[in-house]
Amino acid sequence: MSTTHVIVGAGQAGAWAAVSMRQAGFSGRILVVGEEKWLPYERPPLSKAMLTAEPRPGPQYFHDPAKYEAQGIEFMRGMPVMFLDVAGRRIELGDGRVLPYDRLLLATGGRARLLGVPGGERALLLRTIDQALALRERLASARRVVCIGAGVIGLEIAASARALGAEVTVLEAALAPMGRSVSAEGARFVAELHARHGVALHCGVIVKSLEREADRSERVAYGEGEAVSADVVVAGVGMERHLALAEQAGLEVDGGIVVDEFGETSAPGVYAAGDVAAFPHPLYGRRLRLESWRHAQNHGVAVGRAMAGAPVPYDDVPWFWTDQHGVNLQIAGLPTEAARTVLRGPGAFTAIHLAEDGRVVGVTAADNPREIRAGTALIKARARPDPARLQDASVPLQSLIPR
Structure with a gap:
């Protein structure tokens, strides 16, 4: 009798899981x-x-x-x-059909979070191709754009809107941009980058x-009686994970x-991967729960x-990148876990993030993938380099990797 593995979610994690099953020899x-x-x-x-090309x-x-066709992967x-139904090992589809499975993967990802203020339903969102096409159409004629949220998505949209010639304002509730992803030094670099390109970035303000x-x-009211008008308002205020099926x-x-460590849930034969998984x-x-391109794939x-x-146990070092105003910013590890940050210099922005015990727990670098590769190796090796040597840009990071 043939074995059937079902993947719920046709995003990055689901696609790569399907292909890797075949590569690992699964013939069902x-x-x-x-x-x-x-x-x-x-x-x-x-x-x-x-949005721009x-x-x-x-x-x-x-x-x-x-x-997919050659490998017999069905969609x-x-x-x-x-x-x-985990006891019966089956799922029910939207059209009423019931599908049995032998093993199931939940790679359900999430949706862009709605802006929860009066009038917030009119703010555009960006998570899917269809949403991107709708935003592209609106940006083509927009003179004034407001991005609510200074996370990666909000700031990338802001940079794209500036490239199209719009006046751009970014409103962020936190005290610094990209606060979930970067250190204070990284946030300062990002804020200065946007300022140089004419983006009005306001942090520590609440949209009303x-x-x-x-x-x-649209008149966007925020702060204490302040407001800004826009032809297009975009909300980049996070993602709502699709957890309802797992909870049910x-x-x-x-x-x-x-x-x-292998992705199996509390129910035998049911797995989860990507944005929705909390893994050791x-x-x-x-446990970490990561939202990034490489994590979803790997x-x-x-x-x-x-x-x-x-x-094989999953132990990838967290890593992601963002392109804003022509600058490629990469982050390895978890900079926000650091007790101390060492800036390498002078020159291009590179920050090494250290734990209390001196271990490298994160690296942030602009337009410098070599530093990121070496920094990732330092993180994986649990290295404790001399901070003075980390600060000295003439000392290659690669030379500090324990042998």
């Missing part, structure tokens, strides 16, 4: 069920090239559709999953409402779907192998 049926009409595609271009680019698929597109004006523009099924959920990380001694690969019977 692989079925990927996704709510979007598209095959799995890259999300990073949505806030950059998809001419001619308008199409979706960038992770794999050629012919590869159900535009299909929600309504119910998960959006009010439609007579000319169909009684899986252990703690901010994310709790999994072991040996370097940081606790965790999907690792969990797919585990589902195919070739498990």
